[in-house]
Amino acid sequence: MTELTEEAWLAQADNRYVLTPDHECYPPLLREISDAPLKLYAMGAIEHLLLPQFAVVGTRNPTPQGGQTTYDFAKALTKTGLSICSGLAMGIDAKAHEGALGAGGVTVAVLGNGLDSVYPAKNRTLAHRIVDNGGVILSEFPLGTPPLPRNFPIRNRIVTGMSVGTLVTEAALGSGSLISARLASEQGREVFAIPGSIHNTVARGCHRLIRQGAKLVESLDDLVDDIQPLVSHALSQIDLQLSDDAPEVSDEVQQVLDALGFEPIQLDLLLNNIQLDRADAQEILMDLEMDGRIQSMSGQRVQRLK
Numbered sequence: 001m002t003e004l005t006e007e008a009w010l011a012q013a014d015n016r017y018v019l020t021p022d023h024e025c026y027p028p029l030l031r032e033i034s035d036a037p038l039k040l041y042a043m044g045a046i047e048h049l050l051l052p053q054f055a056v057v058g059t060r061n062p063t064p065q066g067g068q069t070t071y072d073f074a075k076a077l078t079k080t081g082l083s084i085c086s087g088l089a090m091g092i093d094a095k096a097h098e099g100a101l102g103a104g105g106v107t108v109a110v111l112g113n114g115l116d117s118v119y120p121a122k123n124r125t126l127a128h129r130i131v132d133n134g135g136v137i138l139s140e141f142p143l144g145t146p147p148l149p150r151n152f153p154i155r156n157r158i159v160t161g162m163s164v165g166t167l168v169t170e171a172a173l174g175s176g177s178l179i180s181a182r183l184a185s186e187q188g189r190e191v192f193a194i195p196g197s198i199h200n201t202v203a204r205g206c207h208r209l210i211r212q213g214a215k216l217v218e219s220l221d222d223l224v225d226d227i228q229p230l231v232s233h234a235l236s237q238i239d240l241q242l243s244d245d246a247p248e249v250s251d252e253v254q255q256v257l258d259a260l261g262f263e264p265i266q267l268d269l270l271l272n273n274i275q276l277d278r279a280d281a282q283e284i285l286m287d288l289e290m291d292g293r294i295q296s297m298s299g300q301r302v303q304r305l306k
Helices: 006-012 046-050 064-079 092-102 121-132 151-161 176-186 201-211 221-243 251-260 267-273 278-290
Strands: 016-019 040-044 053-057 083-086 107-110 136-139 163-168 190-193 294-297 301-304
Touching: 006 016, 040 046, 040 121, 046 136, 053 064, 053 092, 053 151, 053 176, 064 083, 064 092, 083 092, 092 107, 092 121, 107 121, 107 151, 121 136, 151 163, 151 176, 163 176, 163 201, 163 221, 176 190, 176 201, 190 201, 190 221, 251 267, 251 278, 251 301, 267 278, 267 301, 278 294
Parallel strands: 053 083, 053 163, 083 107, 107 136, 163 190
Antiparallel strands: 016 040, 040 136, 294 301
């Protein structure tokens, strides 16, 4: 079988990219780690890699309660304006992606193989949903790379490195998720863990993390106060990155951009907050969306991207 070249892969469809660290959409926080990938293959709306990411990871064999807890936390975190980042594996990873999609938000999946295939194959439909709903599938591995076991710890440093923090929802002792937590800590990111029953073997990894200093999480409130400064830092990196290329805009357009911020906002609330004629404001919003600076979302919401 003929090996697929980068050029042929890029030509197969729109929204396929090869990103280097100098690309404007290369994840800003990922640039900060010591072993940042020199090349990333990406499929999807890569401008969303600039959104603050939050990693959610855990076991491939969760309990029903653990799966539901992961889904609920990912959904709630998405509603705060974060993008959920995980590894597309079975179990907790898949529930994290599904929770973000369930909130009408964006999620990023980092694979441990080349992007000419999806692994595991059972999550192929989920991968398509991620891309179709404004998310991104990402990998540093060249096309044709199989999902070898040694690839996944390498992949994990990208998941944690591009994220403001990492939440472990269920993990057994010896789990790859504990590797992710260690990497996140080494990268200077916050690590959070959800406790479970002492009789639950896939809670023991979380208990170990908490004993080692991870922040115990029982509700979304346990996360919000801690991650807000991290989100502000992530947004500042985006602002620094885009400031040199930011086009001059009129006072009216700047008023709309300032009212938007970088978190999803209801369209009616936004229009009520803008001291402009409603028709003029809607025309500005249409122009900004055509320029790729804002995005319409489900639930009559809009979000600023640049």
